[in-house]
Amino acid sequence: MSMYRFAKLIFKRWQHWFVVLLLISESPLLMAADDGLNHSLTPRLGERVTAYVSSIVSPDGSGLPNGSGSVTEGKLVYNAKCAACHGVDGKMQSNQIVGGIGSLASERPVVTVGSYWPYATTLFDYIARAMPYGQAKTLSANEVYATTAYVLFLNGIVSEQTRFDATTLLTVDMPNQDGFVELNEIDSNAESGVGKQ
Amino acid sequence: MSDQNDENEIPHAAGNGLMHRRSLLKASALGLAGGFLLPAKADWNSVPGAPQSAYGSPSKFADLQREQTIGHPFGPAAGSSSTPLQSLNGTITPNSLHFERHHAGIPDIDPAQHFLTLYGDLKNSLRFSYESLLAYPMESHKYFLECSGNSYRNTFPTAQDLTAGSLNGLISGAEWTGVPLHYLLDEAGLEKEASWIIAEGADASGHTRSIPLHRMLDGAMVALYQNGEPLRPAQGYPMRLFVPGCEGNISVKWLTALKVQKAPAYTREETSKYTDLLKDGSAEMFSLEMEVKSVITSPSGKMQLNRKGVYEISGMAWSGASTIRAVEVSADGGKTWAKASLQSDNQPNALTRFRIPWQWTGQPGVLQSRAIDHKGNVQPTRDVALKRYSPGSFYHYNGIQSWQVSSDGMVKNVYV
Numbered sequence: 001m002s003m004y005r006f007a008k009l010i011f012k013r014w015q016h017w018f019v020v021l022l023l024i025s026e027s028p029l030l031m032a033a034d035d036g037l038n039h040s041l042t043p044r045l046g047e048r049v050t051a052y053v054s055s056i057v058s059p060d061g062s063g064l065p066n067g068s069g070s071v072t073e074g075k076l077v078y079n080a081k082c083a084a085c086h087g088v089d090g091k092m093q094s095n096q097i098v099g100g101i102g103s104l105a106s107e108r109p110v111v112t113v114g115s116y117w118p119y120a121t122t123l124f125d126y127i128a129r130a131m132p133y134g135q136a137k138t139l140s141a142n143e144v145y146a147t148t149a150y151v152l153f154l155n156g157i158v159s160e161q162t163r164f165d166a167t168t169l170l171t172v173d174m175p176n177q178d179g180f181v182e183l184n185e186i187d188s189n190a191e192s193g194v195g196k197q
Numbered sequence: 198m199s200d201q202n203d204e205n206e207i208p209h210a211a212g213n214g215l216m217h218r219r220s221l222l223k224a225s226a227l228g229l230a231g232g233f234l235l236p237a238k239a240d241w242n243s244v245p246g247a248p249q250s251a252y253g254s255p256s257k258f259a260d261l262q263r264e265q266t267i268g269h270p271f272g273p274a275a276g277s278s279s280t281p282l283q284s285l286n287g288t289i290t291p292n293s294l295h296f297e298r299h300h301a302g303i304p305d306i307d308p309a310q311h312f313l314t315l316y317g318d319l320k321n322s323l324r325f326s327y328e329s330l331l332a333y334p335m336e337s338h339k340y341f342l343e344c345s346g347n348s349y350r351n352t353f354p355t356a357q358d359l360t361a362g363s364l365n366g367l368i369s370g371a372e373w374t375g376v377p378l379h380y381l382l383d384e385a386g387l388e389k390e391a392s393w394i395i396a397e398g399a400d401a402s403g404h405t406r407s408i409p410l411h412r413m414l415d416g417a418m419v420a421l422y423q424n425g426e427p428l429r430p431a432q433g434y435p436m437r438l439f440v441p442g443c444e445g446n447i448s449v450k451w452l453t454a455l456k457v458q459k460a461p462a463y464t465r466e467e468t469s470k471y472t473d474l475l476k477d478g479s480a481e482m483f484s485l486e487m488e489v490k491s492v493i494t495s496p497s498g499k500m501q502l503n504r505k506g507v508y509e510i511s512g513m514a515w516s517g518a519s520t521i522r523a524v525e526v527s528a529d530g531g532k533t534w535a536k537a538s539l540q541s542d543n544q545p546n547a548l549t550r551f552r553i554p555w556q557w558t559g560q561p562g563v564l565q566s567r568a569i570d571h572k573g574n575v576q577p578t579r580d581v582a583l584k585r586y587s588p589g590s591f592y593h594y595n596g597i598q599s600w601q602v603s604s605d606g607m608v609k610n611v612y613v
């Protein structure tokens with residue numbers, strides 16, 4: 001019997017097992033075990049935390065602290081701590097935060113809090129975490145509510161009588177709230193359409 | 198993918214002196230036939246040199262400098278520096294020359310006082326010290342890291358006469374080592390509704406980005422080492438998030454918290470900044486993946502060719518979507534193209550070095566490179582790349598870089 005015929009015979013007799021072997025070797029289970037991922041041999045050193053204070057404020061209002069602040073109070077904070085960089089009217093060049101509403105589709109779009117930012121919570125979150133520049137995270141919750149109210153007032157988005165708290169902040173309709181297209185993150189190909197031939 | 202990019206149809210040589218990528222580099226016209234003169238005797242031939250040192254530094258003769266950009270009235274603490282691509286070769290960016298971009302300076306963090314807290318839609322909120330993370334299983338991978346604003350100066354109306362690094366140096370290649378994030382998320386236990394993770398930095402800007410869970414489970418790590426040594430402060434010491442293939446700023450430096458939730462937080466850095474305004478006034482959000490791109494680093498802007506003859510055209514290519522499949526090079530401003538050779542250890546989401554020999558006859562020409570990835574994405578021309586967004590929008594620019602070589606040998610950034 002030639003080697004070829006011998007091999008053929010063996011294959012014929014065992015072909016079902018070859019299929020099974022092939023399936024096993026291609027199975028995600030075995031591959032996962034193979035590359036060492038998802039194994040449970042980690043030291044599990046995370047300490048339980050029960051009282052972590054989140055800094056993240058989302059459009060559903062999660063993360064908003066207690067407290068409140070008005071446009072009138074915000075004007076005092078703004079003029080003392082923000083106007084030097086943003087201008088008393090919020091229109092200082094390169095730090096402009098006021099104006100430009102309706103300009104986004106023009107040849108010279110003016111991108112500001114009023115014309116571009118989608119949610120009032122975005123403004124609250126950013127003032128609380130990063131402003132005033134050089135003294136980040138020093139404003140009280142009341143001051144952040146107040147400054148948020150004043151910046152939106154300067155933009156003509158809320159009235160002079162406005163007072164924000166964790167409930168009223170969520171009622172603001174920002175002009176560009178619907179102006180964003182969220183790229184489909186599930187299909188990573190969707191983002192790489194440029195230059196596709 | 199058009200046939201034009203078919204393996205068999207791309208020529209291996211092209212106009213204005215591009216040679217087959219496997220051509221043997223012969224001695225140039227200057228010739229080496231005259232034999233070698235003995236070098237003049239120098240001090241280092243006979244006198245002992247400097248002693249060893251605790252931490253090394255480059256030769257004083259090597260010109261290695263990051264160009265620093267202070268494009269903001271708040272000054273250098275809100276600035277950037279770019280990697281001098283024209284001075285480097287290979288695919289690894291030395292840690293001291295890694296580009297920097299930060300929104301509120303580089304914090305000087307004591308790792309003993311720094312913690313990473315995982316909270317939100319998790320069965321348990323957990324806090325990890327730096328020391329505890331060092332005990333976890335780690336992985337090492339070579340990845341590129343590119344700022345979404347890289348090459349923004351090439352979106353300006355007139356071409357800036359600058360070096361490859363000044364124009365395109367907000368890109369690096371490094372070996373990143375850290376703890377795969379899925380270990381920590383497994384330990385905390387994801388709730389069913391978990392879909393996004395908000396990563397937060399401990400710096401004064403409290404830099405914060407929302408990242409889809411699937412990216413965090415697949416390839417993201419808490420990076421602790423860069424090119425073998427602990428992260429530098431400018432790169433996030435003691436720990437940073439690293440999300441391969443994505444715009445640099447989502448790999449949050451000085452990582453201190455990961456909040457798991459159903460929806461994005463829509464922070465300032467993913468709405469006001471790092472969104473891409475389109476001509477109709479709408480804007481793309483969560484454009485996280487970096488597009489296919491390449492740049493020739495030699496010869497490149499501000500260099501001077503001081504002889505005719507054979508040069509190696511060399512550069513880097515990368516894609517956030519895939520591995521690099523091919524890089525084509527033109528020496529005649531895009532009329533004809535030839536395939537460059539790629540380094541053999543080409544990896545997904547990593548820099549790839551390409552090289553091709555070129556015979557410069559003294560004629561003017563324009564050098565270009567065009568990368569193609571394994572998903573079929575082709576690096577666009579500048580015109581095509583600019584059409585994607587509103588004028589003035591400058592993130593995610595991946596147009597072809599053109600270097601003009603004039604007859605006097607000067608190399609200069611041009612638009613063609």
